[in-house]
Amino acid sequence: GAGVSQSPSNKVTEKGKDVELRCDPISGHTALYWYRQRLGQGLEFLIYFQGNSAPDKSGLPSDRFSAERTGESVSTLTIQRTQQEDSAVYLCASSFPLAGGGEQFFGPGTRLTVL
Amino acid sequence: SQKIEQNSEALNIQEGKTATLTCNYTNYSPAYLQWYRQDPGRGPVFLLLIRENEKEKRKERLKVTFDTTLKQSLFHITASQPADSATYLCALRVGRGSTLGRLYFGRGTQLTVWP
Numbered sequence: 001g002a003g004v005s006q007s008p009s010n011k012v013t014e015k016g017k018d019v020e021l022r023c024d025p026i027s028g029h030t031a032l033y034w035y036r037q038r039l040g041q042g043l044e045f046l047i048y049f050q051g052n053s054a055p056d057k058s059g060l061p062s063d064r065f066s067a068e069r070t071g072e073s074v075s076t077l078t079i080q081r082t083q084q085e086d087s088a089v090y091l092c093a094s095s096f097p098l099a100g101g102g103e104q105f106f107g108p109g110t111r112l113t114v115l
Numbered sequence: 116s117q118k119i120e121q122n123s124e125a126l127n128i129q130e131g132k133t134a135t136l137t138c139n140y141t142n143y144s145p146a147y148l149q150w151y152r153q154d155p156g157r158g159p160v161f162l163l164l165i166r167e168n169e170k171e172k173r174k175e176r177l178k179v180t181f182d183t184t185l186k187q188s189l190f191h192i193t194a195s196q197p198a199d200s201a202t203y204l205c206a207l208r209v210g211r212g213s214t215l216g217r218l219y220f221g222r223g224t225q226l227t228v229w230p
Contacts, residue, residue, distance in 0.1 A: 004158075033217065033218075035220075041222070042204070042220055042221065042222035042223055043159070043204070043220040045217055045218075045219075045220070048216075048217045056216075056217060059217075091158050091159075093158070102147065102149075102208050102210075102216075102218065103149065103161045103164060104149075104151075104159075104161060104206075104218060105161070106158030106159050106160070107158055108157060108158055109157075109158055
């Protein structure tokens, strides 16, 4: 498809389990971002990938969170030993590679519920 | 510390009036300022971008101003319609040059346009 896709759209898990969320960016977008949005709250930056540069991990809330990106395509966000406070919508976005404002294209999000 | 503040969490206006949303920031020197719209259960959608050396940008019924001295952007929707009801987010990009860097998002203003 033409847009950013994310899977799964919904994930329910038990506390303590690991989860893996997937993002497929728009083809040609070398910049990829992960955000977390708790119910009724703003976007919380998690991590940013730009081409082959080292990712900006400054937003990851704890070492239970990690993300990888394969080349300039798919990215996975992994949350280990999930906690109830991890429940949120996780949004992925991608951008064109060069300066020009960096308009971000967002996916529909993955709604994570930790029981 | 760095802050992005958007006026009042909620704004209610009558159809046909002009909605004005405010984004104030401190301790940033953004190269670009962007506005996004977010509907419930969806990812944000890019609306407009304005550069640090631009004062005003227009797109159909939308107008954005950017005052780097006041550290403020105003987002106007003229002839508002109930379909404009959504949460509007402002975002700053401070990176310059060929690398994008991350966006810093405000918490958003929920706009409701009533008939």
